[in-house]
Amino acid sequence: MPIKYISHAKNPVEGQAILNNITRPQRVLRYRENNQVFDRIQRGMPFYEVETQEIIGEPSDNLVLRGECLSACAYLKTQNIQVDLVYIDPPFASGADYAKKVYIRKHPKLAEKIAAAEQTMDSEELRSFEEKMYGDMWQKEDYLNWMYENLMAIKSVMSDTASIYVHLDWHIGHYVKILMDEVFGEGNFINEIIWCYSRPSINSQKNFTKLHDTIFWYSADRDNFIANMNDVRIEYSEKTKERNKYGSGGSKYSGESTERITHEDGKIPEDYWNIPMVVGNANEVVGYSTQKPEALLQRIIKASSNENMIIADFFGGSGVTAKVAHDLGRRFIHCDVGINSIQTVRDRLKEAGASFQMLEIQDGVSLFRNPQQTMDKLATLIPSLQRGVEGIGAFWFGSIVDSKLGTMPVYVPNLLNSQEKVLDIPQMNQILNQELPDLDIDVKKVIVYYIDIDGEQALKKFIHNNNNTNIEVELKDLKNLLHDVVIEDIVKVKCSEVEDGFEVEIMEFISDRLLQKIETFNQKSSTKTPIVMSDDGLELIEMIALDCENDSGVWQSSTEIKIDKLGFVMKDGVKTKTFWDGKVFSEKQVKRLKVRNISGDETVMMLEAVQ
Numbered sequence: 001m002p003i004k005y006i007s008h009a010k011n012p013v014e015g016q017a018i019l020n021n022i023t024r025p026q027r028v029l030r031y032r033e034n035n036q037v038f039d040r041i042q043r044g045m046p047f048y049e050v051e052t053q054e055i056i057g058e059p060s061d062n063l064v065l066r067g068e069c070l071s072a073c074a075y076l077k078t079q080n081i082q083v084d085l086v087y088i089d090p091p092f093a094s095g096a097d098y099a100k101k102v103y104i105r106k107h108p109k110l111a112e113k114i115a116a117a118e119q120t121m122d123s124e125e126l127r128s129f130e131e132k133m134y135g136d137m138w139q140k141e142d143y144l145n146w147m148y149e150n151l152m153a154i155k156s157v158m159s160d161t162a163s164i165y166v167h168l169d170w171h172i173g174h175y176v177k178i179l180m181d182e183v184f185g186e187g188n189f190i191n192e193i194i195w196c197y198s199r200p201s202i203n204s205q206k207n208f209t210k211l212h213d214t215i216f217w218y219s220a221d222r223d224n225f226i227a228n229m230n231d232v233r234i235e236y237s238e239k240t241k242e243r244n245k246y247g248s249g250g251s252k253y254s255g256e257s258t259e260r261i262t263h264e265d266g267k268i269p270e271d272y273w274n275i276p277m278v279v280g281n282a283n284e285v286v287g288y289s290t291q292k293p294e295a296l297l298q299r300i301i302k303a304s305s306n307e308n309m310i311i312a313d314f315f316g317g318s319g320v321t322a323k324v325a326h327d328l329g330r331r332f333i334h335c336d337v338g339i340n341s342i343q344t345v346r347d348r349l350k351e352a353g354a355s356f357q358m359l360e361i362q363d364g365v366s367l368f369r370n371p372q373q374t375m376d377k378l379a380t381l382i383p384s385l386q387r388g389v390e391g392i393g394a395f396w397f398g399s400i401v402d403s404k405l406g407t408m409p410v411y412v413p414n415l416l417n418s419q420e421k422v423l424d425i426p427q428m429n430q431i432l433n434q435e436l437p438d439l440d441i442d443v444k445k446v447i448v449y450y451i452d453i454d455g456e457q458a459l460k461k462f463i464h465n466n467n468n469t470n471i472e473v474e475l476k477d478l479k480n481l482l483h484d485v486v487i488e489d490i491v492k493v494k495c496s497e498v499e500d501g502f503e504v505e506i507m508e509f510i511s512d513r514l515l516q517k518i519e520t521f522n523q524k525s526s527t528k529t530p531i532v533m534s535d536d537g538l539e540l541i542e543m544i545a546l547d548c549e550n551d552s553g554v555w556q557s558s559t560e561i562k563i564d565k566l567g568f569v570m571k572d573g574v575k576t577k578t579f580w581d582g583k584v585f586s587e588k589q590v591k592r593l594k595v596r597n598i599s600g601d602e603t604v605m606m607l608e609a610v611q
């Protein structure tokens, strides 16, 4: 349960969009269940306990926060932290599930031999499978309600001169524009930027190729916001430069654009930006499927912030915003729900030499890598759960067939939608008055899983007084199931004293989660060569870190190695051309060992003191 709720404080600006056929007593658009959002905004942002996981580099107020945007904003507000620029690239409602390619590493003891045999092998051919990173499937109404609450939370931590850039596309962008008019004020709209990128066009389609995203730029206060347009000037086009040579009296390009050179440092860019996507083996590629280019963020951050200001990205993904902010001498806050994002940005920033604190919001939900994978896992943990049963609508997660009670629909809160985390009266009202009467089949009982309940007694009383059907509603705590979702990996190590220090050798690594995944992959892809694992499982390790300072609490990496997908070792953030040999050397006696597997699960263990 949240410790408390933090008020958003700043009210939305009302009365902006005039849409006659839409009523708007509290909000511009009255979508289904929008009153729930209003209630939640009234209640405030959920504030949970926040735990420091790791401190990297020098003491610093840069933050990498694992948790949801809403709770991150509640935390910032309690700490009186205001941000000077926000860029967000939230899930787009694109109906896609994003996946990350996971590469099985070369076995340390065989690495040299394999490398010799595979010199010509393309990296994509390495043995790999996919992990779902986050789901992106929403009903429009749910998405907009969710987005509204997030925008309100973000607004409440923006400084008076701050700007916000919201990156979306044709799927939902223009609906969100209306929400932004309401939350930030139509008058504070600064521009709509079109980011154009390229990709080979598809000849067979009956459409123009879709090759742009939309970025809405709003300021907190239109009369007082940062706009360093001189810092983002770009070169004039070759045609303009050529024409300029001929003076204003015409040129071989006469009749075309009339642009003139008026500033020696170049021109202020138009609001359509041609910036290439990050692809292939570009230096900045970190393997995060929705990664945006650094050049895009460079322009935004330079234009809308000054050195030392705080730049925040609450849907940070690969960490592009934090990385560019660091490069440009700004401070940063990166927030994301997914463990893959947090690890990717940690390693990316460490390599860039940044100092930061890693915090985790203890909301009890993102237990298994990310909400999407937790949802998938839950479906296998609810005994006898069947999905997609006829007569049971999409609201229900699935159903259980019982010999006495017949079919029992099961509700599980959507972990991707923070609004559903706390089971409260508005949510129960929907279940009782909309979903139960809508059931197409005869049902005696439904099961409603919850993570937290807002006022259990009051909720039970509400069910008693408002259930107009004969269907029994059973409440069950989802946290009991969530505990079963996480099974730790097993690491067997040998620690010995050697010349000048200590050596930790990994003897065996067993990850049930990964082994199951590989088995499923092998069964499904009968056409591909199956993945065959060694007995000691060392090829499933991505990173090993040693803490020589603390035996509990905040992690401090005294030394660490990361094995890249080709098997090369990166030691303490520095790339090398050597393969991992299964060992890690430390000058000091090691207190704790952390092993991260190739899917991002981490196991921490104490090391016995070496005699």
Ligand SMILES: C[S@@+](CC[C@H](N)C(=O)[O-])C[C@H]1O[C@@H](n2cnc3c(N)ncnc32)[C@H](O)[C@@H]1O
Binding pocket: 067, 068, 069, 070, 089, 090, 091, 092, 133, 134, 288, 290, 291, 292, 293, 314, 315, 316, 317, 318, 319, 320, 335, 336, 337, 338, 341, 370, 416, 418
């Ligand atoms: C489109 S990606 C961002 C990509 C990022 N701009 C980049 O360049 O890598 C959206 C991210 O939002 C995260 N996310 C989804 N729901 C979230 C929430 N409620 N709070 C914080 N992060 C969330 C996902 O895990 C995902 O990493």
